[in-house]
Amino acid sequence: MKPExxxxxLAGGRGSRMGILTENAQKCLLLIEGRPMIGHIMEQLISAFGSVDLKVAISYKGEDVKGYIDRNKPPKVSVTYVPVPQGLDDYGAFKSAEGFIHGTFLAVPGDIIIEPQAYTQAMELLNTSNADVATTLxxxxxxADTHPVAKVKGxxxxxxxxxxxxxxxxxxLRDLMIFASNKKLxxxxxxxxxxxVYLGNVxxxxxxxxxxxxxxxYESPWLHIAYPQDLLKPLPF
Structure with a gap:
């Protein structure tokens, strides 16, 4: 059966604003309420869609990310790893991923924890509109004080x-950088x-x-892990 x-x-960033916490650890593996943040994200993707063909862009501490996901991925998640040269921002991650993406896809940051409807809303908007990209504001x-901002009309x-x-x-409104698109991106x-340098410019x-x-x-609370103190915040669900 084809994944839904x-x-x-994106799970390869250096996480420099986390200070010493990411000197020897990948940011997306830092614990939130006893569990790495990418564990929460995979769980929410499954809650949203049932099964997922997941491409994971890895770079800094990539082998650690692979090890965690291979040991802990839910049964209905198939995983392909996308190697990204170190030092590139999110533009480089997307550029590296192009050959791994086959059609319409959902892009999710590895440092934002959010309820499943944020994912489903983005996909539904893309599929029911004339947009080339559907994002989440x-x-x-x-x-997320460093993320882009936007204004909307309708x-x-x-x-x-x-x-x-x-x-x-x-x-x-703040862009969560959770978006749905297709090969047009x-x-x-x-x-x-x-x-x-940065996908936001595109x-x-x-x-x-x-x-x-x-x-x-997306009106409900969400959690962005950017600074050490963010690790102490409660999950938004």
């Missing part, structure tokens, strides 16, 4: 700032080659030049 969803999880701006994103201002406008990555170009980014609003 194809997903790409939140009114909780402080949860479902369409009309402004997208990859480099978020220190003081966002009252109608800005990689076309845009080639179309805007000057954006090779998304900004898509909004400015094509108006083909739609968004769903």
């Amino acid at each position: 969803i194809e997903a790409l999880m 939140s009114p909780h701006l402080d949860t 479902l369409e994103v009309v402004e997208y700032l990859a480099k978020a201002p220190s003081q966002p406008d009252s109608d800005h 990689f076309h845009y990555m080639r179309l805007y080659p000057n954006s090779e 998304i900004q170009d898509i909004v400015n030049n094509h108006r083909s980014l739609y968004a769903t609003s």
Whole structure:
């Protein structure tokens, strides 16, 4: 039976803002309530879709990530590992993953823990709209202070700032970087080659030049692990 969803999880970042905690550990393996954060993410993906064809982009401490997932992945998760050269940001991870992605897919960060409906809403929006990319926005701006911000009109994103201002406008929403897309995303990555540091720059170009980014609003709390103190926060479900 074909898996219900194809997903790409980013699990290779250095996590430099975590300080000494990631000197000898991969950030996505740090414990939240006694369990590595990617364990929570896999569980929520299964809750959302039932079975998952999971591509995991690995780089820093990649063998540790493989070891954990191979020992702990749920039965209905098939896993393919995508090697990413160290030192690249999320753009490099997506570029490395292109040959592993076969069609419509869901992209999830390895440091955001959220309820399953955030995943299903993004996929449903992509499948029921004319969007090339469907992302997930939140009114909780402080949860991820470095993520891009956006403004929407209806479902369409009309402004997208990859480099978020220190003081966002009252109608800005935070991009969780949980999005659904298809192979068209990689076309845009080639179309805007000057954006090779950060995928958010490509998304900004898509909004400015094509108006083909739609968004769903996720109102519930969510957890972003960026700083050591975030490890002490409760799960959002």
